[in-house]
Amino acid sequence: MAELGIPLNNSPPANLVGASVADFILLMKPRVMSLVVFTALTGLILAPGQLNPVLASIAILCIAVGAGACGALNMWYDADIDARMQRTAGRPIPRGAVSPEEALTFGVILSIGSVTTLGLIVNWVAAGLLALTIAFYLFVYTMWLKRRTPHNIVIGGAAGAFPPMIGWAAATGGISLESIVLFLIIFMWTPPHFWALALYRARDYERAGVPMLPVVAGADETRKQIVIYSALLVMVAFLPAFLHLGGAAYALTAIVAGGVFLARALTVHRVRDGRAAERAARRLFAYSIVYLFVLFAVLLLEAAFARYLSLSGVSLA
C-alpha cells in the first residue's frame, strides 16, 4: 500500500525529499483553525443546555479537523495560484514539500474522518453542517467563485461563518435564530477583512489571476464597499445584545470595538495614496482579526461567568 502517496517500491519520489509532519500541519492552515476553534467553542458554550465536556471537546476537535481538511483541499486545488503569489508561495505544495496528490488524500481523509466522527459521537445535525461547510468551501468558494467573480469572498465567506453554528448544533442538535446571528457576524466580517488585505496585495492577486474586488473594480470602489460592509457588520454585531446572547459587557464592547472598526474603515476610505494608504489597509486588516476575537471572547466570558454563577447557585436577579 502506498503511504500517503509515496510509491510502493520504497524508493523516494524523484523531486521530493518527502514531506515532514510539519508540512502536513501547515496544510491544515493552523492559524485559520485556531479562529475556527474559538468561534465554534463560543457557539457551543452559548447554546442552551449542557453537553458532556468530553463530547464537547470531541465536537471541537472534529470541527478543527474539518477546518484543517478545508485548508488541505483548498491548497490542493489552488496550488497553481499559490505558486504565483508572494504571500502563499511558501506553502507546502508550491515549495515542493508535499505533492498535490498527498494533499488531496490528506484532505479527503480528514473530511470523512471529522464528519463521521462528529456524527457518530455527537449528532448528525452538527455533522451535516460540518459536511456542508467543507463542501461549500471546496466546491462553491474554491472551485467555483474564487477564480470567477469579485463576490468570491462575500458568498464564500459563509464557509468561515458556519463554525459557531456547528458548535451550537453540537450542543442543541439544531439551528436557532441565535446561532444564525453568530453566523451573520462572521459572514459580514469577512468582506471588509479580506478586501483590506486585497487592497495592499492587489498586485499579487492580479498576477495570480484572482478577480478580487480591487483588481476588477479598482481600489476606490473597494474602499467604498469596505465602509458599507463595515457599517453592516457593526450593526449586526449588536444583535447578540438584543437576543440576550450577550449582556452589558458585550453591548459596551460592540459599541467601542465597532466604533474603532468603523473609524479604521473610514481612514481606509479617506487615505488613498502612497504608503499611508497601504498602512491604513494593513491596520484595518490586523484590527479586524482583533475585533472578531474580542467580540467572541466577551460573549464566551459572559456565558462562562453566567454558567459558573448558576452552578454555584448564585442568582443575578
Added chain:
Amino acid sequence: MSDEEQREWERRRKTRSIAIALALAALVILFYVATIARLGGNVLNRPL
C-alpha cells in the same frame, strides 16, 4: 539522490509513520472515551 537526501527521506518517512500510528491510537482512545461518556453511569448497569 545523494546519501544524505536518502537518509533525510527515510527519517521523514519514519516520522510520518509514527505520526499516523499516534493518530490511529488517539482515535481508538477517543472512541473508547466517547463511548464511556455517552453511556454515563449505565456502563455499570448490567447483570453480573
